[in-house]
Amino acid sequence: MGRPPCCDKSNVKRGLWTAEEDAKILAHVSNHGIGNWTMVPKKAGLNRCGKSCRLRWTNYLRPDLKHDNFTPQEEELIINLHKAIGSRWSLIARELPGRTDNDVKNYWNTKLRKKLSKMGIDPVTHKPFSQMLSDYGNINWISNTGNQIASFNKNLNSNLFSKPESSPVLTGSSSSNNVTLKPPIEQVQENSFASNSCSWELLPQFQVTNHEIMQQHLFNEVSSSCSSSSSTTVTQLNSPRSYTCQQSQPPITTSSSCLWSEFLISDSDPLGYSDFQQQQQEQDSHGVMSSISTQNDIFQGKFTSGNEDFGSYDQRGINGNQTNNYTDASSSSASSFVDGILDKDREMRSQFPELLYPSFDY
DNA sequence: AACTGAGCCAACCGCCGAGAC
């Protein structure tokens, strides 16, 4: 019946590791490589749980780890990624070579969260506290208007949580490349706000929902449209823990296939602030972005900026180091899944400056 | 010098999906 237990939990050492124990793990890994952690304590002569050994290795002993302070660039990337994908520390850490999810998580909890709070920005929603209060005021208003909130919820559900075939968010053929994303905000305007002037006051609250739904949509669509969507990463992204607005949706299939997880672990310049800022400036100078069409590109694993197509991806890390073997030789100008999210976020802001909450320089 | 509280971070906890048995 099942496997035998990996270790006697009550009889193993716990707590801080000694230099001698570290040396044993290092010696074992150098001789036998990584794998089968349950056997490591026995083979290495350690009175530790295998899981504990694995954690010690991955969080501290790995030779590729950086133990110095986080750079401002890393800091900014963490903030932006947290804003885009929330507390997916392992995903964020993959964009920061030499950093572990534990490092990033600790740095966030001890430094960045406080830093944002001091700047008047809510570290959870990345919105200014002033707007949080404003939203709170609107929510109070909503709670006092039972009929209108019922109507609002009904419209919201029918507009945003319907099946993709009838979804107002995604219009057109869901099985072709002609899928067109309509900004949800626009849909709601058409379907419910247009005939109800009072409903505009619901916008701030809707924007919060909208932001979450857009993230959820992105992950659902990208993961479901990729040929290899069975990875743990995808599962984690769609896990019910992650979002409060979970709705089961049949996957939308597109004609393109991709390994979307490649975007997460690859990035020629994940920071890419020079390029990123340059692109942003170009976007600004070109006026409104083609948000509607490019949203679809995200779903297909393609990111465009103006006429520039980031359809293929380099695989180097933050320092230009090769971080994995997923190399696309056709790569000319690189981007990543995470960068794509950030791009789209900024595009949305530039297209709907008066509707979406403002962006902040951290 | 002794105490206290904050900051920090390594390690643990508990959950989950995948897969072994």
Add this chain to the structure above:
DNA sequence: AGTCTCGGCGGTTGGCTCAGT
């Protein structure tokens, strides 16, 4: 088919350090 472990994940905690009193 059911039970269990493994590996991975995010959340939490224990204990160390250090500045302030």
